[in-house]
Amino acid sequence: MNAHQNILALFVVCSVVLIVHTLSKWRQKLSFGGLIVYTLFVLYKTVFSRKRGFYSVNLDLGWSYKAMLNGVPGMFSQIYLNIMFFIPVGIFIEGFLLKKYKGRYILSIVYGVMLTVIVECLQLLFHRGTFELDDILNNTIGTIIGILITLKINMCRGKNNGRS
Template sequence: MRLSEFLRLAIPSVGLASLFVMIIAGGYAIYYRIQKHKGNEIHCSFQKLFLTGLLIGYLIVVILATLASRSSFLYESKTSFELFSSYRLALINFNMREWRNILLNIAMGIPLGILLPCVFEKMKHWWLTYATGLLFTITIEVTQLITHRGIFEIDDIFNNAIGCMIGFGLYILGYALYQKLRKNKSKSLLFSLCNFLFV
């Protein structure tokens, strides 16, 4: 997907995703108050709710930008099963737009690799995060193929999966930094950010 096309589709989706997240948050607030009124104790931190909201918002934006906002007539029967074809095209043409598209597809997977282990304890196992990221991008690409709302590209699957791996790597680095700062009893802004993500 081209950067200009992604931004054109993603920017309106952010508002809609925010609306969905606010509705979910409102529903949870009502549920929380009902349970509290009944005397039931619910253990859920603000950090967990915020990060879950970010994950849901991210998923909505990606789904809307890659599927819901496109016409099925523009992409009829367009597929590319050749791995690294976009890289070869970028090298042959030496076109910055082609490289930008590759980087965009990698960047699209990074938030997923960061947010999954932040929200779900089991996703702190690297293979679960990688498998989930791969499954998510395959689902998007197959849906594009079936609905003709995009181009099915093996390179997109590869690049999104690489992005998810990078995101998980950033999560691990952030967690290691948090442990080091906590050991040194740091009160820096960076420590506060790490504390928000990993506590």
């Protein structure tokens, strides 16, 4: 799959996520199911679909941003795709938790961080990629953006429901 196909697939996933999120009656159940399916998709795409043999560790936090600023080709796309890849995680987890838990925002971020740490560890364990702190940072940013999108949707929905 090339970058354009990845972006198109991500757009489709985000669209489905947002449509599911607007269906308030089924939102929590669909969000839970979506979270499970998307988590499995993330694990497949980032670990199990890759060929065995390449692995390394990069603990230099911010290296990809430095490389992007220095004009290294493909760095912007790598950062952008890592962020975009986890936006659905933030949307799904927020849709599932709704207003059940006081610390739901922290719990949502923790889920995103844990998922990305698991991915990075599995890549290292199965020799299928690089364990990178930048990936953890970028995926966490994506999760937070997903949470913020959900909050904005809920605020708009609350305003519209108040006018009815």
